[in-house]
Amino acid sequence: MSVQERKARERADRERLILATAREIAEQHGWDAVTTRRLAERIEYSQPVLYSHFRGKREIIGAVALQGATEMAAALRAAASAADGPRARVVALARAYLDFAARSPAVYDAMFQLDGGLAFAREDTPEPLKDAFAALLESLGEVAGDGVDPGLFTELFWAALHGLATLTRADRLPPAETGRRVDLLVDRLAVL
Amino acid sequence: MSVQERKARERADRERLILATAREIAEQHGWDAVTTRRLAERIEYSQPVLYSHFRGKREIIGAVALQGATEMAAALRAAASAADGPRARVVALARAYLDFAARSPAVYDAMFQLDGGLAFAREDTPEPLKDAFAALLESLGEVAGDGVDPGLFTELFWAALHGLATLTRADRLPPAETGRRVDLLVDRLAVL
DNA sequence: CCTCGACCCTAGCACCGCTAGAAAATCGAG
DNA sequence: CTCGATTTTCTAGCGGTGCTAGGGTCGAGG
Structure with missing residues (x-):
């Protein structure tokens, strides 16, 4: 054998x-x-x-996306756990997210821009994708505010980060002021 | 002649x-x-x-994107001017934006997802693109809050809308609760 | 040692964006 | 009205893409 x-x-x-x-x-x-x-x-x-x-190029992209999701989840948790207090944690989380997208644009594209044939936001969603969302939820849930569904809040926060990441990388937004945008995002969205 | x-x-x-x-x-x-x-x-x-x-397919995409920008600017202004009060105006604006993206996904892609060879956020940016951003700024500037640059605030709000639009359409977010996400977005980001 | 099956490669399909050069249509001058 | 010149359009083809059928090679098990 x-x-x-x-x-x-x-x-x-x-x-x-x-x-x-x-x-x-x-x-x-x-x-x-x-x-x-x-x-x-x-x-x-x-x-x-x-x-x-692999069945084809699409499935290769999907496999890279899953790898990326695992790495992103780890990066987000590492950043969050190294920060003290809710606000610092959320800022660190946001920065880590945008950092990941900027440092590994191809992997980020595989996850969210390209068609890797993956199912999102369903029960048959692959585990790494669910876990990456869970990593966001862990830090964001505590700042959702009273009466606001933590899941919904996380989705919104995530969408904002995703928008910043993609528009910045596609030269739709000047990259110089990313820091100020993140500060404003956290100050407004998070309930501390 | x-x-x-x-x-x-x-x-x-x-x-x-x-x-x-x-x-x-x-x-x-x-x-x-x-x-x-x-x-x-x-x-x-x-x-x-x-x-x-056209020089090639890219330039065709770019031309469609410019058409789309003109139409989007008109749609945003129409929605905003039909609403009374700052909050209603911002909600109407956000809904109109997401509506445009959902109804004309190909045009939206040409504008923000694909490479149409267009320059953004620069002085040589084509007029329709600047005008679409201006249409956002007109309604969003008044709810940026004290001491916050209206341009920066508009960029952030736009990024959040763009994130919601793209993630929803790529099946990364369940479409059912778009309305609640918009409400939360406006409630948190806008200073009324 | 030999057979047979797993493995891999060559060659090719239909399609893509794009372009050179021939053919056709149209124009203006005589 | 005719004829050369010019503009316009088409045919045909290049190098590339994702993907696959079919034949050959080579090593494992009997």
Whole structure:
């Protein structure tokens, strides 16, 4: 049985390589540059090998999105737990979110801009996505204010962050004053 | 000289036809379905004709985006002027914005999601885009609150609306409670 | 050692955005 | 009205895309 185990391990390794390479190309040159040919050449296999791991490019994007969700959840929790008091925690959370989007735009795109074939806001939503939302909820729920559904509040706060992230990165908003926008967002939305 | 005038008029007509057709296909089947071949066939000309009007597909998207900006500005002003009082005005504005995004998703994408080769937030930004932002500013400036830059406040409010619009349409947020999210947004962000 | 099945690659499909160069239509001058 | 010039349009094709059918290679199990 050891042969099969080795093969399974090698397959898993190769799958990780595919995803890491896709991420690398996407971060460097954008998702449009992630073509099946280029990706195949980089991992030193032919194109059909990709299709033995993923149904197609969309599923590769989806897999990167799930990785990203796990990493984002960790980053958000790390930032929140390093801050003292509700306001500092929310500011740290918001900054960590925008930081993630700015530092890993390709992964952020995979999660929220592109079609990775993932289901959101449903019971069959993949666990990493639910957990990333949960990471937001943990810090934001306590500042939702009386009589306001924490889930709804988190959705709104998230939408605002998402808007800031995408509009800034698409050069729709000047990036210089991101800090002031975050301060204003927290001051107004959060009930401290 | 009348011959040239007629030709110019026919050219302008055809350009309008191109844009209207591109919009139609995009609204029905998404921008991915707007291919130069399909577009050319629909207008009953060959592909190269498209390139005598626009540099390429990107410029077609940009032209649709400018149309959309003009229409959005009008819709926002109409909604705002039909409401009495600051709060009603802001709520009407937000609803009109989200309504526009929901009703004309392809045009909204052309404006804010896709690359139409347009410059934003700069002095050489096309007039329609500046005017759409101005339409937001007109209603939002009066509820920015003391000591808060109206421009910055408008940017933040816009980002929140943009986040709600895109996340809702991409099935990242359940659409059922859009109304409650808007109410919460206005209650918290606007200083009345 | 040999067979057979898992694995992988070559080659190709239909489509994309875009363009060079030939063909057709239209114009103005004689 | 005719004919050359000019503008306009089309045919055909390039290099690229995501994806897949089919044949060959090579190693594992008997």
